[in-house]
Amino acid sequence: MNRGFAQTEYETRLARAQKMMAAHDLSALLLTTEAEIRYFTGFLTRFWESPSRPWYLVVPAFGKPIAVIPSIGAALMAQTWITDIRSWRAPDPVDDGVSLLADTLNEVAGVGRIGVPSGRESYLRVPQADWGWIKSATAGEFVPDHGITARLHAVKSDAEIAKVETACAIAGRAFARVPEIAGQGVALSTVFRDFQRLLLQEGADWVPYLAGGADRDGYGDVISPAGDIPLANGDVLMLDTGAVFDGYFCDFDRNFAIGPPSDIARSAHARLTEAVDAAAEIARPGATAAQLFCAMDQIVTNGAGGSDAGRLGHGLGMQLTEGLSLILGDHTPLVPGMILTLEPGIETAEGRIMVHEEDVVITQTGCRFLSPRAGPEMTVIT
Amino acid sequence: MNRGFAQTEYETRLARAQKMMAAHDLSALLLTTEAEIRYFTGFLTRFWESPSRPWYLVVPAFGKPIAVIPSIGAALMAQTWITDIRSWRAPDPVDDGVSLLADTLNEVAGVGRIGVPSGRESYLRVPQADWGWIKSATAGEFVPDHGITARLHAVKSDAEIAKVETACAIAGRAFARVPEIAGQGVALSTVFRDFQRLLLQEGADWVPYLAGGADRDGYGDVISPAGDIPLANGDVLMLDTGAVFDGYFCDFDRNFAIGPPSDIARSAHARLTEAVDAAAEIARPGATAAQLFCAMDQIVTNGAGGSDAGRLGHGLGMQLTEGLSLILGDHTPLVPGMILTLEPGIETAEGRIMVHEEDVVITQTGCRFLSPRAGPEMTVIT
Numbered sequence A, B: 001m002n003r004g005f006a007q008t009e010y011e012t013r014l015a016r017a018q019k020m021m022a023a024h025d026l027s028a029l030l031l032t033t034e035a036e037i038r039y040f041t042g043f044l045t046r047f048w049e050s051p052s053r054p055w056y057l058v059v060p061a062f063g064k065p066i067a068v069i070p071s072i073g074a075a076l077m078a079q080t081w082i083t084d085i086r087s088w089r090a091p092d093p094v095d096d097g098v099s100l101l102a103d104t105l106n107e108v109a110g111v112g113r114i115g116v117p118s119g120r121e122s123y124l125r126v127p128q129a130d131w132g133w134i135k136s137a138t139a140g141e142f143v144p145d146h147g148i149t150a151r152l153h154a155v156k157s158d159a160e161i162a163k164v165e166t167a168c169a170i171a172g173r174a175f176a177r178v179p180e181i182a183g184q185g186v187a188l189s190t191v192f193r194d195f196q197r198l199l200l201q202e203g204a205d206w207v208p209y210l211a212g213g214a215d216r217d218g219y220g221d222v223i224s225p226a227g228d229i230p231l232a233n234g235d236v237l238m239l240d241t242g243a244v245f246d247g248y249f250c251d252f253d254r255n256f257a258i259g260p261p262s263d264i265a266r267s268a269h270a271r272l273t274e275a276v277d278a279a280a281e282i283a284r285p286g287a288t289a290a291q292l293f294c295a296m297d298q299i300v301t302n303g304a305g306g307s308d309a310g311r312l313g314h315g316l317g318m319q320l321t322e323g324l325s326l327i328l329g330d331h332t333p334l335v336p337g338m339i340l341t342l343e344p345g346i347e348t349a350e351g352r353i354m355v356h357e358e359d360v361v362i363t364q365t366g367c368r369f370l371s372p373r374a375g376p377e378m379t380v381i382t
Helices: A007-023 A034-041 A071-077 A098-109 A128-137 A148-154 A158-176 A188-201 A263-282 A289-301 B007-023 B034-041 B071-077 B098-109 B128-137 B148-154 B158-176 B188-201 B263-282 B289-301
Strands: A028-031 A056-060 A066-070 A084-088 A113-116 A141-144 A206-216 A235-245 A252-258 A339-342 A345-349 A352-355 A358-362 A367-369 A379-381 B028-031 B056-060 B066-070 B084-088 B113-116 B141-144 B206-216 B235-245 B252-258 B313-315 B322-325 B339-342 B345-349 B352-355 B358-362 B367-369 B379-381
Touching: A007 A028, A007 A034, A007 A056, A007 A148, A028 A034, A028 A098, A028 A148, A034 A056, A034 A148, A056 A098, A066 A071, A066 A098, A071 A084, A084 A098, A098 A113, A098 A128, A158 A188, A158 A235, A158 A252, A158 A358, A188 A206, A188 A235, A188 B188, A206 B206, A235 A352, A252 A263, A263 A289, A263 A339, A263 A345, A263 A352, A263 A358, A289 A339, A289 A345, B007 B028, B007 B034, B007 B056, B007 B148, B028 B034, B028 B098, B028 B148, B034 B056, B034 B148, B056 B098, B066 B071, B066 B098, B071 B084, B084 B098, B098 B113, B098 B128, B148 B322, B158 B188, B158 B235, B158 B252, B158 B358, B188 B206, B188 B235, B235 B352, B252 B263, B263 B289, B263 B339, B263 B345, B263 B352, B263 B358, B289 B313, B289 B339, B289 B345
Parallel strands: A028 A113, A066 A084, A113 A141, A252 A379, B028 B113, B066 B084, B113 B141, B252 B379
Antiparallel strands: A028 A056, A056 A066, A206 A235, A235 A252, A339 A358, A345 A352, A358 A367, B028 B056, B056 B066, B206 B235, B235 B252, B313 B322, B313 B339, B339 B358, B345 B352, B358 B367
16 A cells, blocks of 8 residues: 555645635644644654654645754655755754744744644643743734644545555454464463564554453453453453554454353443444434444443543544544534544443444445454454 | 562652752642653553543642543552542543642642643643633642753663663664564565564563664664665664663664675764763763763764754653753753763765664763663674
């Protein structure tokens, strides 16, 4: 599968952004985080793991985005479609790009309004001290971006969908090989390590996320690191991965029975897949996130209205989780091109849960599974 | 090697923090990022990959820290030494923990001063809209934390140093096996994928960072993802990894000659190790970051004062890069327990560089290598 995108992909994203910016009277957008900057540029690097340097992208009301970035990234940014690249030698303890950014904003936006992502999930990847200085050195007025960046990210192009689908296929092949690495007596930490190796072997570029758990008929939570306790007969093993292909995530899990599953575990798994089916059945343009939540919640809690996980699915794409939440309070209508996870959880015993997750894309008429859909029966590892 | 830390480790960290807080008249610290929160709690999870939920830790002037976190994390936080855990079902589109946090801050700090990390590398992992609300709902005054968190992170305990040293040993074993996976005709992207597998096999928990490059006598930059071009005789292959053991990073690289190296590459590599030696020679308590920079810069640029990489090394620990920078303008004095990378770069041709990196810890009398020190000769892969 091809890497990167055709330049038209970025031109389309920019045109959509500028149309929304005009509607909200914004002279520029100021972006500071990995996904925000990559969306408009294609700038793909793992260097964001280093918190030391700020990176800025200015999206003007007309014309192409301007990168205001550390010089260490200038060569890579020059390989993208961005042509106006302004850089400084970072880190600079005196002026770490602040003047360069303020000059750029003043040139582009004058005294106009500059939109900054401000809603759910967003943050300013800028030291507070610098942010104060940027505000005072910039003539324009910083205002919320009216959700423009979030709305753009939420609806994927066919090329983006293909990348998530590739990531899902990679993880699907790795999940199919779990019986090679897991079984009675193998420590969960060893399974985690080996499953990451399988993901890489099957084509993942890297594995930013792996969680899971294992215990009798379920697990205590789904965000803990793996311990060294060996798997035992009667355990349910769950692995949940966010593997990346070309900058796009999959995010789904699989449950495995170590030895023949108990009736409790078998029944819980069947109900989880039933809940996924119920949500997929109604997932189509115009249905809301809350409706999908209710369809699943009815099955996993008899309609109690949720659990401590907080939601039963979420958007997915350039980030492991992004955009809408499948909760009672999110009335976002689904739109073709949205990618969602369907992620019901069920309590199997006091303090013990099972979770199942699949990835789907909203189509013109319904939804299509991107992850290789699991059936009601768990794979048994003997 | 043991996982986690003894509780005394956290008690010591807290006592040091509270002493500094008293000196700056701070009634509380408000922390929002992964490293900040893990430092005081031991809360270790890869779930931070998800940007959807805010997490807060309040460090009071007296008593233990208070976690104000999404309910999905409450079970894992309860396994740490933290006992006051206040949680809400996140994401909540109406009030995503803001009221719970403001109530906690008002209870702990009253109208006092609340320190927030504000300097280099720090950011507030909070949506701007929520931050405005938090400020208005809190009686206290938010002020910069006077660098307290950064100063605490900069000086490592023996237990922390042992974890970085373990991560370094893991990466050292993986680097020693690179001839198994690299050679003429192998695509760089395949080398990247297989090197991550080696790191996991050798004991890394996960591999948050891998960069590198390969080209004749050097590479264009050191932050790009790997392409599919096969390695050729005459290439220098560089791999630079930040692998994690129990939440602590190594960060060093190795250069390999694909076939016999040219005089240019051989000489550049010898000068790079000579530069590392020069910095290590003077690295001791009281020496400054700038002095280490100058010792290396003298050798790699004849004292030109730097390059586009921006620095010749940095602090290391819970993050891939943290703390001081080896640049002309950073006069931070070294202190026993600081872990640094020594990372000189050299231009080998127009637009082409070679970089070498080792990890050292400052001791009472000098420094000690944590990474298995490379010699002046590159490993040749035939």
